[in-house]
Every structure is written in structure tokens, then in C-alpha cells.
Amino acid sequence: MNIASQVTSERIIINVEGRIDTTNYGEFESAVNKILENSTPEVVMDCTALSYISSSGLRIFLTIHKKMIGAGGKLILKSLQPSIREIFDISGFSSIFTIND
Amino acid sequence: MKRNTLSYRIISRLLPAVMIIGAAILIAYYLFARSSISEHTSSNAQMTAKNTVHSIEEIVKQAELIPSNLAWMMESGSLTKDSLYGFLNRLVTNNPLIYASAIAFEPDKTGHLFSPYAYRKGSEVESINLGSESYNYLIMDWYQIPAMLKKPYWTEPYFDEGGADALLSTYSHPFYLIKEGKREFAGIITIDISLDWLTEIVNSVEILETGYALLISGNGVYVTHPSHENIMNHTIFTRAIELGLPKLRQIGRSMIKGEEGFSTLELPQIGKALLYYEPITSTGWSLGVVYPYKEMYASLQKLNLVIVILSLIALSLLIFFTFTIVNRMLGPLTKFAHSAREVAEGNFTAELPQIKSKDEMRELRDSFEFMQRELSEYITNLKETTTAKEKIESELRIAKEIQMGMIPHIFPPFPQIKQIDLFALLESAKEVGGDLYDFFLLDDKHLCFAIGDVSGKGIPASLFMAVTRTLLRSLAQKEKTTATIVSEINTTLCFNNDSNMFVTFFLGILDTTTGEIRYCNAGHNPPVMVKNDGLTTFFDITKGIPLGLYEDFAFTEQITSLKSGDTLFLYTDGLTEAENCKNELFSDQKLIETIQSAIAKSPADLVKYVLESVRNHVNGNEQSDDLTMLGILYKGDEVSTDKEMSAESDINMLPAINEWVVRRLKQLGLPDGLENTVNLVIEEAFSNIVFYAYEPGQKGKIDISLYLDGEMLVIELRDKGKPFDPTAAEDPDTTLPAEKREIGGLGIFLIKKMTDRVEYRREERVNVLIIKKKVESI
Numbered sequence: 001m002n003i004a005s006q007v008t009s010e011r012i013i014i015n016v017e018g019r020i021d022t023t024n025y026g027e028f029e030s031a032v033n034k035i036l037e038n039s040t041p042e043v044v045m046d047c048t049a050l051s052y053i054s055s056s057g058l059r060i061f062l063t064i065h066k067k068m069i070g071a072g073g074k075l076i077l078k079s080l081q082p083s084i085r086e087i088f089d090i091s092g093f094s095s096i097f098t099i100n101d
Numbered sequence: 102m103k104r105n106t107l108s109y110r111i112i113s114r115l116l117p118a119v120m121i122i123g124a125a126i127l128i129a130y131y132l133f134a135r136s137s138i139s140e141h142t143s144s145n146a147q148m149t150a151k152n153t154v155h156s157i158e159e160i161v162k163q164a165e166l167i168p169s170n171l172a173w174m175m176e177s178g179s180l181t182k183d184s185l186y187g188f189l190n191r192l193v194t195n196n197p198l199i200y201a202s203a204i205a206f207e208p209d210k211t212g213h214l215f216s217p218y219a220y221r222k223g224s225e226v227e228s229i230n231l232g233s234e235s236y237n238y239l240i241m242d243w244y245q246i247p248a249m250l251k252k253p254y255w256t257e258p259y260f261d262e263g264g265a266d267a268l269l270s271t272y273s274h275p276f277y278l279i280k281e282g283k284r285e286f287a288g289i290i291t292i293d294i295s296l297d298w299l300t301e302i303v304n305s306v307e308i309l310e311t312g313y314a315l316l317i318s319g320n321g322v323y324v325t326h327p328s329h330e331n332i333m334n335h336t337i338f339t340r341a342i343e344l345g346l347p348k349l350r351q352i353g354r355s356m357i358k359g360e361e362g363f364s365t366l367e368l369p370q371i372g373k374a375l376l377y378y379e380p381i382t383s384t385g386w387s388l389g390v391v392y393p394y395k396e397m398y399a400s401l402q403k404l405n406l407v408i409v410i411l412s413l414i415a416l417s418l419l420i421f422f423t424f425t426i427v428n429r430m431l432g433p434l435t436k437f438a439h440s441a442r443e444v445a446e447g448n449f450t451a452e453l454p455q456i457k458s459k460d461e462m463r464e465l466r467d468s469f470e471f472m473q474r475e476l477s478e479y480i481t482n483l484k485e486t487t488t489a490k491e492k493i494e495s496e497l498r499i500a501k502e503i504q505m506g507m508i509p510h511i512f513p514p515f516p517q518i519k520q521i522d523l524f525a526l527l528e529s530a531k532e533v534g535g536d537l538y539d540f541f542l543l544d545d546k547h548l549c550f551a552i553g554d555v556s557g558k559g560i561p562a563s564l565f566m567a568v569t570r571t572l573l574r575s576l577a578q579k580e581k582t583t584a585t586i587v588s589e590i591n592t593t594l595c596f597n598n599d600s601n602m603f604v605t606f607f608l609g610i611l612d613t614t615t616g617e618i619r620y621c622n623a624g625h626n627p628p629v630m631v632k633n634d635g636l637t638t639f640f641d642i643t644k645g646i647p648l649g650l651y652e653d654f655a656f657t658e659q660i661t662s663l664k665s666g667d668t669l670f671l672y673t674d675g676l677t678e679a680e681n682c683k684n685e686l687f688s689d690q691k692l693i694e695t696i697q698s699a700i701a702k703s704p705a706d707l708v709k710y711v712l713e714s715v716r717n718h719v720n721g722n723e724q725s726d727d728l729t730m731l732g733i734l735y736k737g738d739e740v741s742t743d744k745e746m747s748a749e750s751d752i753n754m755l756p757a758i759n760e761w762v763v764r765r766l767k768q769l770g771l772p773d774g775l776e777n778t779v780n781l782v783i784e785e786a787f788s789n790i791v792f793y794a795y796e797p798g799q800k801g802k803i804d805i806s807l808y809l810d811g812e813m814l815v816i817e818l819r820d821k822g823k824p825f826d827p828t829a830a831e832d833p834d835t836t837l838p839a840e841k842r843e844i845g846g847l848g849i850f851l852i853k854k855m856t857d858r859v860e861y862r863r864e865e866r867v868n869v870l871i872i873k874k875k876v877e878s879i
Contacts, residue, residue, distance in 0.1 A: 022788040023755045052777055054784045055848040062842060083777045090854040091847060092835025 001028060002049075005035045011042040017049035020057030029060045036064070041073050044100075048079040058091055065097060076100055107434070108427040112420055119419060123412055130408075134401050139375075142397050143363060146377035149306060150361075150390045153314060154379050156302050161383050164198060165253065168274035168290040171204070175276045175287070182215070186228045189219035193226045199292045200265050203231050204276075205238050206288040214238065220293075221265070244289050247273040251286070255384040258296055258324050260333055268296040268324070268333070270384070300325045303388070309396040311371055319385035321353050344369060352376065356387035371395070433462050437469060449477040497560075501529065504563050507570055508539055512705065515542060520613040523550075524704035525731040526712065528675075534727035535562025535604075536673050537570050543579040546613045552625065552731050553606040554673040556647075565602045569594065569648065573608070583608045583621035584658040587648070591623065591656070594649040603649035607642075607671060615767040616663035616737045621656050623648050626674055629696055633666025637697045639689070640669075662770055663735035668704065670696060672711075675728035679715045682722045687715055704732030737768060745806040750791045750799075750820065755784055758805065765807045771814065771876055778855055778874070779807070779816065785848035786818050786827065786870055794822025794868055809876075813857070816872040825868055826861045828853075 001018040012035060020028050036043065043064070061077075068075045077099045080088065088094045171192075174180045180188060189202050201220035208214050214232025221227075231238060238244050247254040256271040271293050278287035299316065303325040306314035316324040321336035331340065337353035352364050359380040368374050368391070375392040436454035443451035450473070456466045505527075512524050525538045535555030543549050551573055555562040572590045587608050594604070607628065609620035624647035627639040643657055663669065672692070679687040695714045699707050708730045715728070746761045748754040762780050766773075783805060795801050804819045832853070833846045853859055858873040 021755060021784055022752050052780065054781050054788075055851055056788070058847060083774075087781070087851065087855075090851060092833075092837075095836070096838065096842065 003028070003031045003035075007035070007038050007040070010040060011044055012036070012038060012040050013044045013046055015046045015049065019052040020050065020060070021052065021054045022056045025054075025056035025060050028057065029063065032060070032064055036067070039071065039073070042076065043068060043073065044076045044078055046078045047081070047084060050081065050084055053084055053087060055091075058087070058093060061093070061097070074098065107431050108424050111427050112423050115423060116416075116420065119416065123416070127405075127408060127412065131401070131405060134404070135398065138397060138401055142375060142392050143377070146308075146363075146375060146390050146392055147379075149308065149314070150377050150379040150388055153302060153306050153390075154381050154388050157299060157381050157388070158383060160198070160298060160302075161381070164292060164294050165272060165274075165383065167192070167196065167199070167202075168253070168272060168292055171290045172274050172276035175204070175290070176278060176284075178279075185217040186219070189217055190226050190228050193219045193221060198294055198298070200261075200267070200269060200295050201291075201293040203291045204288060205231065205244055205291070207286065208239065216288075243271045243273045243291055247275050247289055248286065251275055255319075257318050257320055257322065258333070261293075265293070265295060268300070269293045270296055296324065306390065308390060308392060311396060312374075312390070312392050314388060314390045316381075316386055316388050317353070317356060319357055321357050324386065352378065352389075356380070356389065357385075359385065359387070365394075366391075430462075433466075437465065440469065444473060444476065449473050449480070500560065500563065504534070504567065507567060508537060509541070514540065515548070518542075518546070518548070518613050520616075520735065520737050521548060521611070522704055522734040522736060523548075523732065524708050526708050526729065528712075528724065528728045530558060530675070530724045530727050534558060535566050536675065536727035536729040537566045537604075538671070538729050538731045539570055539573060540731070541574065541577075543577060543610065547579050548611045548613055548733075549573075549577045549608070550611070550671075550731065550733065551606065551608045552628075552671040552673065552729060553604045553648075554625065554675070554727070554729070555604045556602055558727065561600070561602065565604060565649075569604050569606070577608075577610075579610070582658045583610055583619050584656040587621045587623050587645075587656045588654075591648040591654060592652055595652040598649050601649075603647040605647045605673075609669075611663070611733070611735070613735075613737075614764065616665075616667070616735050616770070617660065617767075618663060618669070619658055619660050621645070621658050623656060626672065626677065628672070629670040629693065631668040631670060631696060633664055635697070637693050639693070663737065664770055665735065665737040667735050668707065669733045669735070670704075670707065670711075671731040671733075673727065673729040675724075675726035676711070676715060676730060678726060679719050679728065680722060680725060681719050685718075687718050691718070702734070704734050707732050744808065745804055747802055747804050748787070750795050750801045750803050750822070752788060752791055755787065758783060758787065761805075762807065769807065769809055769814070775814070775876060779814070782816055782852050782856060782872055782874075783818070785852050786816075786872065789827050789848055790818065790820050790822060790825070790868070790870075793827075794820050794825040796823075810873070812875055812877070813873045814876045816856075816874070818868075818870045818872075820868050821866060822868060824863050826863075827870065828859055828861045 001016070001020055001024050003017075004015040006013045014032065014035060016028075045061075061075075065075045075097065077088075077097050079101065080099060085094070085099075088097070088099070171180075185204055189204065192202050193199050201218065203216050203218040205216035206214070214237070216231040216238060217228060218231040219226055219228045243254070243256050253272065253274045256273070258268055258270045261267060261269045271291050274290045276287055276290055277284045279285075303314050303316050304327075308314065313327045315326045317337050318324050321338050322333060323331045323335055323337070323340075324333075326332050335343075337356065338350055341347065341349035341353060346366065348364065348366060352366075355362060356378050359382060361379045362377070364376045364378075366374050366376055371391070371393045373394040375394065375397065376389055377392075378387055378389040380387045433454040433456055440451045440453050453466055453469055453473075456463045508525075508527060510525070514523055515521070523540060525540070527534070527536055527538060529536070535558055536553070537555070538550075538552045540548060540550035553566070553569055555565045555569070569590065572593055573586070576589045577586050587606065590606070604623075605625040606623040607620065607625040608623075609618050611618050620642070622642040623645045625645075627642050629637060630640050631637045641659075641661075643659065645656055646654055677687050677689050677692055692711070695711055696707065699710045711730060712728075744765075746758060746765075748758055759780055762783060763776055766775055766779065787803060787805070790803055799822075801821050804817075806815075806817045808815050808817075827849045830846050830849050832850050833842065835850075852872060856872050856874040858871075860871045862869050862871075
């Protein structure tokens with residue numbers, strides 16, 4: 001898993017690459033939290049290179065989402081691969097998150 | 102004597118014939134001798150009887166003459182009544198034969214009986230008148246019978262007790278006197294004769310040892326007989342009843358009738374005997390002579406014994422001499438047999454028996470000698486040609502050994518790789534051939550295999566084959582495609598290929614862990630694929646062209662995949678084009694049928710089964726082409742140790758599990774698209790077990806297996822943690838807004854949603870979670 005971010009005053013764009021699973025979700029969570037210290041109203045999670053996600057990963061997404069809503073912000077997911085999108089659909093997360101192609 | 106020798110056989114055939122002839126001669130001789138003896142005895146008996154009768158008759162006639170003369174003298178009147186006493190006295194005195202004599206007159210007118218009678222009393226002769234009141238001779242037989250018959254008469258013999266004390270017989274003769282010119286019966290003249298002489302004559306007849314003569318009277322009374330008690334006491338008829346011999350009665354009748362003849366009788370003591378009888382006509386008696394058979398033929402029997410003993414001696418001598426002679430004549434045969442055996446063993450100068458005669462043996466010896474000479478010459482010639490031939494053959498044999506040494510022939514070749522079983526076979530039509538097969542490992546899981554057929558046969562083909570095989574070994578690498586390897590071999594073979602030889606070639610590289618095959622064909626026969634369900638077809642291949650023809654030909658690689666239980670069968674056209682004597686080919690069709698009918702599962706059994714089938718097809722016809730077969734059974738999954746993953750209950754095992762899933766799905770021939778889903782399902786289930794089935798800090802094993810069950814992919818997890826049923830958890834409400842969504846329960850929910858079936862059960866301290874997902878295999 002690799003994470004890269006572009007921080008502007010309006011939004012933070014986080015590029016997620018690789019797998020988020022039970023072994024590395026903690027790592028992912030702390031990395032994202034660190035980026036989110038630069039508080040912006042909008043966070044875009046670019047998932048173009050996200051190849052795999054398990055329920056542990058989904059939970060982190062949910063945690064971040066809740067955090068953003070709590071702070072009056074917004075989390076946008078972008079460019080989900082079909083297999084990832086399927087998981088979001090099944091879990092009902094598609095209706096929770098704002099997902100852009 | 103051994104039963105199987107010639108001498109034995111000759112004698113055993115000769116002997117019965119000799120014995121039969123000898124026996125026939127003996128029997129003929131015996132019968133002849135017997136009849137001759139019988140005839141001789143008969144005439145002897147007749148002669149003896151006649152002689153005896155004659156002697157008796159002579160005396161009897163002499164005695165009869167006296168009364169007859171006396172009668173004449175009375176009639177002529179030369180004797181007077183007064184002189185009669187003295188006359189009779191003198192007559193008796195002078196004739197010792199006569200015991201007494203009487204002249205009995207007819208009674209005179211007064212009835213007075215007058216009969217002067219002279220008889221012996223001791224040494225004296227006394228005379229009395231026989232006629233008295235107490236003795237009326239007129240009623241006596243000796244008077245009455247001749248008086249009535251008017252002819253002489255011999256009385257029955259009688260024993261004169263108190264008088265002569267001897268056996269007597271009376272001869273009565275009538276006499277006549279002339280009275281008043283008439284010849285009238287006047288009385289009877291008698292003489293009593295002692296029959297001692299008769300007994301003497303008859304007893305003096307000697308017949309062999311126990312034979313005898315006998316005499317019976319006109320009434321059948323025994324007058325003489327060797328047994329004294331019979332004399333005058335028995336008649337031949339009473340004796341016949343006593344002995345129970347009806348035949349004797351007949352004989353007796355015949356005898357007293359005055360007949361003569363032969364007869365045989367079974368007598369007590371004597372046994373069977375010959376009897377001849379002859380009458381004494383004047384007295385009415387009959388004489389018999391008895392010849393015992395036992396004695397008649399005694400000499401013959403003695404002679405027989407001698408002849409039999411002599412015959413046996415002669416027979417023994419015959420056997421002995423025949424044996425000796427036959428042995429001497431046939432002896433060389435045994436030596437010839439011995440020599441022949443020596444010749445057969447290779448000693449052509451074996452010594453032959455010396456034959457001096459000029460018979461067939463000599464001829465045999467000459468032929469034998471000739472044979473030895475010819476054989477010896479022939480063998481010498483044969484040795485020369487054989488040596489030359491052997492040299493060539495030995496070189497060819499070495500060439501074949503070298504060629505065979507090039508191809509692997511130790512089976513199973515790679516015991517460490519459980520996923521494959523492999524067997525190959527190469528049979529050359531000639532000593533060396535142009536077929537080849539080869540297989541070797543490129544690394545620990547890639548098997549490279551090839552089969553090829555060089556144009557032509559014999560040494561040139563084998564050299565080309567060796568080059569091809571060497572190129573294959575040096576050019577084959579895992580990283581190259583099979584098309585590249587084949588092209589490189591082709592390029593090298595085309596270089597300087599002036600003899601325009603070529604080789605059809607099939608090259609394959611099998612990934613033993615996944616069953617994937619990459620292959621390239623260069624004009625070789627399509628291999629046969631036997632699927633694990635029995636479906637047998639030719640491999641779908643691009644034909645390509647044989648190697649060594651066009652340097653620049655672009656060969657193509659094809660890829661397919663073997664499943665567990667699939668068999669790949671490669672062969673050269675020597676198999677499908679094997680011809681029987683009717684020029685019928687084994688054919689592609691028959692190959693498919695044969696493989697289908699093979700019950701054998703291992704490549705070795707399959708190859709051997711096909712070979713046997715081809716042998717049956719050609720049925721002894723000469724093998725015209727090299728024949729090569731290579732069978733590879735992909736066992737893959739069945740034996741794979743990779744079938745199951747046993748992981749520590751540690752989240753950090755996930756990357757390893759992930760890698761295994763990828764490998765495993767490929768082994769099962771499932772599409773790559775499944776990878777994420779299967780990984781997610783396993784991760785969720787695995788982490789659930791790690792977190793909930795085991796206490797924090799507690800470590801255990803979690804066994805994960807992946808396999809196909811029909812169209813279902815089965816994911817199975819087993820652990821030995823505390824009982825934990827993930828399916829019992831309630832599904833999260835996915836319609837809730839983000840603020841209300843719970844963190845937990847999502848994993849198992851994903852599993853349920855992404856698969857078709859989730860089952861949990863507790864087995865003997867083991868949690869078993871079975872997840873099934875419908876899949877479509879490649």
C-alpha cells in the first residue's frame with residue numbers, strides 16, 4: 001500500500017495504491033489521519049490504483065467519513081475499480097459515500 | 102538285457118515265432134507217434150490173441166480127436182462092451198491130458214444104465230460103472246445136450262472138488278451103432294480134460310508190465326483171470342455190474358457171441374486200457390488181451406520230456422547266439438551314436454568305429470566320414486563370414502548403445518515431482534534409428550519434453566537425431582517460448598544440411614504446479630489428449646513444418662492446460678503406420694480406440710498396452726519403422742501438497758495466504774478474476790478466527806483448503822480454537838446512514854454476500870467453516 005497526497009487550501013487529494021487489508025489497515029489509518037491534520041472542507045480519495053480492500057479497510061473509510069462529517073467536511077471517493085465498487089455496493093457503503101467516477 | 106536295445110527287440114520278435122514253430126512240430130510229432138503206437142499196439146494185441154487162441158485150439162483139437170476116434174471104433178464094432186473098461190483104463194493112463202473118460206450107453210430095454218468110466222485117483226487109474234440108481238447120467242448136461250444136438254459138445258468148465266481138485270471141462274461126443282441095418286444113436290463118449298494147461302497158456306501171455314490175458318466160457322464165466330477170486334466165481338456180466346461198466350457188458354455179449362474186436366475201457370487200478378478179444382470157436386470160449394494205455398504211451402511220454410528239455414536247451418542256445426551275433430553286428434551302431442554326439446558337440450574329428458566288413462555298416466561309416474569332412478569345411482567357412490558380420494554388428498550395437506544412452510530411460514525420471522508420471526519407449530526398426538524423445542527439468546517445476554522423427558532410418562538418421570537432441574538440450578530455457586527454442590534448433594539444423602535431412606518435432610514445457618503447457622509443433626503428428634473423464638482426442642495443434650527445411654519459418658507457440666488426471670500421449674508415425682502382412686495400417690482411428698479401451702491409468706501401462714495392441718495388429722510382420730511413445734500423466738492436484746495451506750493464527754500470514762490462493766486458483770484452472778473475491782472471503786474468515794476463536798496471545802493453526810466440487814469452489818477453514826460460529830452474527834443494516842453504521846459484522850456479511858453458501862459446524866474440538874461459491878472453470 002502506498003499513499004500519496006496533494007494538499008491545497010480547498011481540498012486534499014489522496015492517492016491510494018495497492019491493497020488495504022487486515023494487515024495494513026492500521027498503517028493506512030494513521031497515514032490518512034496524518035494527512036487530515038491539514039484540515040480542508042473536502043477530501044478526495046483517488047482509488048484508481050486501489051486493487052483490494054477488505055472489511056478492515058472499509059471500516060477505516062467509514063471512520064474517516066464519520067470524522068469528516070463530524071467536522072462539517074466531505075469525503076469523496078473517486079475512480080473505484082469494478083471489483084472494489086462491488087464490495088462497496090454489497091456492504092451498502094455506496095449509498096453512504098459520495099462516489100465519483 | 103536292456104529292453105530298448107536292438108538285440109532285445111530282434112530276439113523278442115524272433116523268439117515267439119521260433120517257439121510257435123517248435124511247438125507245432127512237437128505237437129505234430131506227438132500225435133503221429135501216438136497214433137503209430139496205438140496202431141502198433143492194436144496189431145500186437147491181435148497177434149498175441151490169435152497166437153494164444155491158436156495154441157489153445159491145437160490142444161483142444163488134439164483132445165477132440167480121441168472121442169471122435171473112439172466113436173468110430175464103437176460104430177465099426179472093433180470094440181466090444183466087455184473090453185471097454187480096460188480100453189478106457191489104458192486111454193486115461195496113456196493120455197496125461199485126460200483126467201477121466203466115459204462111454205455112456207443109452208439104457209437097454211430093461212432100463213439098465215451102462216457106462217464104463219476110468220478116472221485118475223492119485224497116481225492110479227480106476228474103472229467103475231458110472232450109471233447107477235443114484236446117478237442118472239441121462240439128465241446130465243454132458244449127456245443130454247450132445248444127445249439132443251447130435252453133435253459134440255464142450256461143457257462149461259467146472260471145479261471138480263474132492264475128485265481131481267482141478268478145473269475141468271468135459272468133451273462129449275455122440276456115437277452110433279448099427280442095429281438091424283439101421284444106424285442108431287447109442288450113447289455118449291466123454292473125456293474130462295484138466296484145464297490147468299489152459300490157465301498156464303493164458304497166464305503165460307505177457308503183456309507189458311501190468312497188461313494181461315483172460316478167458317471166459319460160453320456163459321461168460323471167468324476161466325482164467327489174473328485175480329484168482331474171479332475165476333469160476335464171476336461172470337463178465339456180474340463183474341460189469343460190480344464195476345459199474347455197462348461197456349464191459351456189451352463187450353461180454355460180443356465175446357460170448359463168438360465175435361472178435363477192439364474196445365477201450367476205464368478199468369480200476371489199470372486206468373484206461375485197450376481190450377482185444379477173439380473167440381475159441383471149437384469150445385465157444387473167448388480170449389481177451391488187455392493193454393493199459395499208461396504203459397502203451399509211457400515211452401512216448403518219456404520221449405516227450407526229453408524232447409521238451411532238449412528244445413529248451415536249443416532255445417536258450419538260440420537266444421544266446423542270436424544275442425551275441427546281433428550284438429557283434431550292431432555293436433558299431435552304438436559307437437556311431439557316440440561319434441555323432443561328439444560331432445554335434447563340435448568335435449568333427451571324432452573317432453569312428455573300425456568296420457572290416459563290406460556291408461551296410463561300412464557304407465554308414467563312409468557316409469559318416471564324408472559328413473564329418475563336409476561339416477568341418479562348412480564350419481570353417483561359416484566362422485570366417487560370421488567374424489566379418491560380427492564386427493559390423495558389434496559396431497552397430499555399440500552405436501545403438503550410445504544412441505540409447507542419449508535418451509533418458511530411467512523411470513520414474515523425477516520422483517521428487519509428484520504431480521507428473523511419465524513413461525517413454527523407443528523401438529528401432531534397425532539397430533540404430535532416427536526417432537527420438539527427451540524430457541528434462543528446466544527448473545524445479547518446469548518439465549521440458551519433446552518427441553521427434555528423423556527422415557530415413559539407420560545410421561544417418563541416428564546421427565541427425567543425436568544432433569537434434571543435443572541442440573534441444575543446449576537451447577531449451579525456461580524463459581524462452583517453445584517457438585523460440587524450436588526456431589533456434591531449426592536454424593542450426595538448416596545450416597550446412599546438404600543431405601537435406603529433416604526431423605518432425607514436438608516440443609512442450611509443462612508447469613508441473615499449474616498444469617499449463619506451452620508447446621510448439623514442427624510437422625509432427627498431433628499428440629493424443631486423454632482427459633480425466635476419459636474423453637480421448639487428438640491435440641489441437643498448428644501443423645508447422647519439419648525442422649531442417651526452411652531456416653526462416655516462423656513457428657508459433659500454443660498454450661493449453663492439463664487438469665488433474667489428464668494424460669498427454671505422444672508418438673511417432675511408426676505407431677500409426679505400423680503395417681500388418683495385408684498392408685493395413687494401425688491408423689489414427691485405431692490408436693484413439695486403443696487408448697480409449699485401455700483400462701491402464703499409468704503412462705507405463707498405457708504405453709505397454711498400446712505396444713501390445715500394435716504387436717497384435719502387425720502379427721509378426723517385420724517392423725518397418727522406428728516406434729516411439731511418450732506418455733505424461735498430470736496428477737497435479739491429486740498429489741499436490743499445495744492443496745492445503747496450514748497457517749499460524751496470525752494476521753501477518755495473510756500475504757502468504759494471498760500468494761497461495763493465486764497459485765491454487767491457477768492449479769484449479771479458475772479465472773484470475775476470482776482472485777480478489779476468494780482472497781477477500783478467506784481474509785475475512787481468517788481474521789475472524791484469529792480475533793474471535795483464539796484468545797488474545799493464543800496461537801494455533803488454521804488449515805485452509807480450496808477445491809472444486811462440481812461447479813462449486815469450496816473454501817474450507819478449520820481451526821482448533823474455542824467454538825465460534827461466525828454465521829450466527831446478525832447481518833448489519835446496510836440501509837443505515839453512516840453515523841449509525843456499526844464497525845463490526847461487516848466481514849462475515851461480505852462473505853455471505855459474495856458467495857453462495859456458508860456453513861459452520863463443530864467437529865470434535867474443531868471449527869469447520871465451509872464456504873461455497875459457484876464458478877465457471879476455464
